[in-house]
Amino acid sequence: MKLFFGGVRGTGPVADLGFLEFGGETTALLVEGLAGEKIVLDAGTGLRLVNARLGAGAPGAPIQLLMTHYHLDHLMGLPSFGPLYNKLWAVEFAAPLREGVAAEDAVRRVLAKPFWPVQLEKLHARLSFTTLPAQAGQPVRRGALDIRWCAVHHPEGCHAYRLDEPATGASLVFATDMEWALATPAEQRDFLNLCRHPRPAHLLVMDGQFNRAHYAKFKGWGHSTWEDCVDVARTAQVRRLLITHHAPQNDDSLLLDVERAVQRALPGAGLARGGLEAGFDE
Template sequence: MELRFLGVRGSVAVSGAHAARIGGNTACVEVTSAGHRLVLDAGTGVRALGERLIQESGPQKATLLFSHLHWDHVQGFPFFAPAYAPTTQLTLYGPGPGGDVALERVLSSQMQAPSFPVPLSAMRARMRFCEALSGVPLEVGPFRITPFALPHPQGCLGYRIEEGGRAFVYATDVELSRAGVTPALGRWMEGADVLCLDAQYTPDEYAGRSGPARRGWGHSTMMDAAQIAAHVQAQRLLLFHHDPARTDEQAEEMAEAARTHFAAAEPAREGKVLRLGA
């Protein structure tokens, strides 16, 4: 299983020297194995994936798994070049009951006038919209995928992806301070080889000691993420969904603080590639 991080930023994409090492694109992670491709969320990072795929020969096929439908997780889809090719096959999972209908509606609405020059129907790919339901496993090629509910405004799904005896857990947009490690949440993170967790805020930001209090905004601190990674005995923790104002240096400092609770913590970086297993 190969993981490729195409967007690791939260809320809105950024650019500039302050974000050159961590990256500025919003959430998108590619997971591949044995010719099968999963795409977790379609933030602005999905555009670069599309540009790479259209350079490859032959028709493209991918399964897109959406954690939720807030704009930083869908805003890159209109720029996903393979979706305009009639030879492309896309299976798109929207979160929760009725997620198939909701996902198609959201993707369509963001491409309607006056927001975008062409409608969703301009995308000629064969698209199949499906529901992703918490606790109901999906089988895609060699992957076993289990969605699970995360505490976040309007709801969110995390995904545990297993293949070849390895496990990658993607849990962006989760307010861990409020949830704690409930048995229902911890079971899906247990023993992950790579645990990708929301860590948008510092404790001071979350509590309101630095700017407005962020309680109830649906995101976690790096210390929450580190404590949960230790609790579930993950092998590696990637701090994800970096605040748009976060500099590279600040992200590194947050990771250093997180390592006081979990030694194998590091900031997720755009362009990073990890290989799990042989």
């Protein structure tokens, strides 16, 4: 299993010179399994880089687009997602219901007039929509990958996903947009279970947009601090932590300072970067 970060920026994209190290595209990740499975996590502007990677391979493999939630920073790249306009691709949108909204409702709305000139029915790819159960009892199998998920604390709801590749032992937990400090004990327990079972995850990618010193000002905004990420990674005994959903005003020099603090707190941890590929070899 390989993981590619198309975008790791929260809230909105940025494109200034001081943002080249961590990148300015909003959340979109591509997971490629050993057997050619292609899973895209979220549809932020980072889909631009995901497009380029997918375009380098032969079209036709089904793409599953797992959606954490429908805030615009996680959806604004969708209208220009290349495979939607190519009849050789099949794209399956999948998510649990959130506040009664299914993935199809959200996708249809974002492509509706007057927001975009090409509506859902005019797209060329073979499209399908799957509503996942509210909580995964048994994992859902996608090729040779197992998919698990749980709800996390965020305005309008959000889900964290876990992908396991039993053949290689690789595992990823992706938890963007989660406010750990406001999560209920049950929400915290469910998320720690997701990180720990069936075994502590190789890699946890978690929202750490804020820091504890300034968190009080942003309480209720739906995001965690990098210190929360370190606590969760330690408690769940994940092998590696990468922090994501960087605030759009946080430039490279500020994020490099944050990364040094993260590494002092948890050696081996770091901040996710747009364009970065992560393997699961060791």
